Amino acid sequence: MINFVIVDDFKEVTDNIKDIISKVMINNKLEYKTHIFNDYNSEFKKLMNESMVNRVYLLDIETKSESGIDIARMIRKNDLDSIIIFITAHDELASNIVRDQLMVLTFICKFDDFNKRVRDAIIKSLAYIGKKQAIKFIDNNAVYIIPVKDILYVTHDNVERKCLIKTDSRTYKIGKSLTEIKELSMGSLVQSHRACLVNEDRIIKIDKKKKQILFDNGEMVDLVSDNYKKEVGQLC
Numbered sequence: 001m002i003n004f005v006i007v008d009d010f011k012e013v014t015d016n017i018k019d020i021i022s023k024v025m026i027n028n029k030l031e032y033k034t035h036i037f038n039d040y041n042s043e044f045k046k047l048m049n050e051s052m053v054n055r056v057y058l059l060d061i062e063t064k065s066e067s068g069i070d071i072a073r074m075i076r077k078n079d080l081d082s083i084i085i086f087i088t089a090h091d092e093l094a095s096n097i098v099r100d101q102l103m104v105l106t107f108i109c110k111f112d113d114f115n116k117r118v119r120d121a122i123i124k125s126l127a128y129i130g131k132k133q134a135i136k137f138i139d140n141n142a143v144y145i146i147p148v149k150d151i152l153y154v155t156h157d158n159v160e161r162k163c164l165i166k167t168d169s170r171t172y173k174i175g176k177s178l179t180e181i182k183e184l185s186m187g188s189l190v191q192s193h194r195a196c197l198v199n200e201d202r203i204i205k206i207d208k209k210k211k212q213i214l215f216d217n218g219e220m221v222d223l224v225s226d227n228y229k230k231e232v233g234q235l236c
Contacts, residue, residue: 002030009063057084083129084102087110135181144172152221153192153221160173162175192213194228211225
């Protein structure tokens with residue numbers, strides 16, 4: 001799931017950005033959601049502090065109540081992963097953004113080929129998120145980063161109440177739900193069973209009669225349910 005967070009005090013601007021995002025996203029299989037605000041109000045700050053994966057912020061630098069630059073500083077205190085794109089009518093503020101080292105993807109002026117630059121920024125954001133796509137977790141003070149492309153499948157252990165991530169070389173136990181892992185995978189892991197996610201890029205055969213899935217390394221899992229045939233059916 002990609003979460004686009006748009007803030008601008010003019011509705012025509014937020015509507016335009018939402019339309020550009022829709023046109024870009026219709027050409028790929030990624031799930032996404034747009035969150036629209038006309039100011040940096042309490043609802044925005046509540047969302048900003050929530051646990052949410054794959055965020056792309058499109059922030060107006062100057063609204064009636066606060067500066068988007070100050071908001072970006074707040075975001076970066078606890079969040080180094082989300083993408084920030086600044087939208088403004090005041091291009092002279094670009095030097096402030098560079099000086100503050102806020103790790104901003106780009107700076108877009110509302111009066112300079114706006115639609116094309118927003119579209120290009122969204123495409124660039126998706127490419128960036130795709131490259132860093134991985135499951136991250138901490139176990140016994142060690143940080144693990146598992147690239148999604150290395151994952152075969154993920155199952156849920158009801159006894160330990162943990163998910164088991166199976167890769168080519170080992171199995172990891174992680175204290176995240178299947179739903180959370182599915183969101184982190186950005187659509188690469190699909191549901192084959194209420195207790196199983198599978199990596200569609202690693203599947204070479206699905207036997208629905210035997211309820212088995214064969215992966216490209218020769219391993220097999222037998223967690224296939226008719227309740228999820230719509231998701232799995234897309235892979236056949």
